[in-house]
Every structure is written in structure tokens, then in C-alpha cells.
Amino acid sequence: MTTEAIHTELVALHDGTTPVRSRWSYRADQPFTVTAAFQTDRDRWVEWVFSRELLVEGLGESAGFGDVRFRPIEERGLRMLVIEIESPEGYALLELDHGAVDRFLGATExxxxxxGEDDHFDVDELIAELTRV
Structure with missing residues (x-):
């Protein structure tokens, strides 16, 4: 099984004004998910894992009903991807450059x-991991 991975850093804007560093990761051995970590004002990293399919959909239209939602917007001639993340600890609305996220997604593809995710997913390894005591 391959351990290829892609990692990139993007800067998001919180509520359209405050810059927020983010780290985006994708691993071939976990082909259905994308991980995005966002730096908080307390210099902690908060990690969110969501489906790559949700990101694909969100680049083209509003997507998501749960804790992670995406929607593309265009303002002042700029194409942005709005990400809304919500948990019991809080809520954030972030804006990322649409093209940068699209390039990251292209690299995953x-x-x-x-x-082709099924070709890279090792279900036997997942079962072994879940049943280890």
C-alpha cells in the first residue's frame, strides 16, 4: 500500500479580515478524506477531517449539512471558497482562495x-486496526 501524501499551507481569512494559517493534507492510503488544520489565536491547531467528495462538490456549489460546509463566492472580482466549521466549542467562517484549493484538489486527483479511491483503500488493514485491543 502506498504512503504518498500531499501537504500544503493556505491562508484563510476569518470573517473576511483576520488571516488564519491552515495546513491541508491528503494521503493516498486514506483516499476518501482530506484533513485541514487551522491555527487558532492561542497558537493551537484544530484539525477537521471531511470527505474529498464534499470538497469537490463545494468548489462548484453549496455543499454540506453538518459541521463542515462549503460554498463558492465571488466578491470584488475574487473567487473564494467559504468554509463554515462548527462544533460545540465554537463556529468559524473562513474564506480561502478558490484557485489555491482547486490546485490542492487537482494534486489529490x-x-x-x-x-478510483477503492483501488487505494485497504479495508483489511482498517478492520485489523479497528479490532486491535
């Missing part, structure tokens, strides 16, 4: 084509 070079590694694992959309629809």
Missing part, C-alpha cells in the same frame, strides 16, 4: 483519480 493526480495521486488518486476521483472514483
Amino acid at each position: 493526480q495521486m488518486v483519480p476521483l472514483g
Whole structure:
């Protein structure tokens, strides 16, 4: 099983004004998910894991009903991807450059084509991991 991975840093804007560093990761051996970590004002990193399919959908139209929601917008001639993340601890609305997120997604597709995730997913390893005591 491959351990190829993609990592990139993006700067988001919180409520359209405050810069927030984020780290985006994708691993070929976990082909269905994307991980995004956002730096908080207390210099902690808060990590969110969501489906790559949700990100694909969110780049084109509003997507998500749960704790992570995406929607593309265009303001002042800039294309942005709005991310809303919500938990019992709080809520954040972040804006990222649409093109930067699209390039990250394109890099994931070079590694694992959309629809080809099953070819990279080791269900036996997952079962072994879940049943270890």
C-alpha cells in the first residue's frame, strides 16, 4: 500500500479580515478524506477531517449539512471558497482562495483519480486496526 501524501499551507481569512494559517493534507492510503488544520489565536491547531467528495462538490456549489460546509463566492472580482466549521466549542467562517484549493484538489486527483479511491483503500488493514485491543 502506498504512503504518498500531499501537504500544503493556505491562508484563510476569518470573517473576511483576520488571516488564519491552515495546513491541508491528503494521503493516498486514506483516499476518501482530506484533513485541514487551522491555527487558532492561542497558537493551537484544530484539525477537521471531511470527505474529498464534499470538497469537490463545494468548489462548484453549496455543499454540506453538518459541521463542515462549503460554498463558492465571488466578491470584488475574487473567487473564494467559504468554509463554515462548527462544533460545540465554537463556529468559524473562513474564506480561502478558490484557485489555491482547486490546485490542492487537482494534486489529490493526480495521486488518486476521483472514483478510483477503492483501488487505494485497504479495508483489511482498517478492520485489523479497528479490532486491535
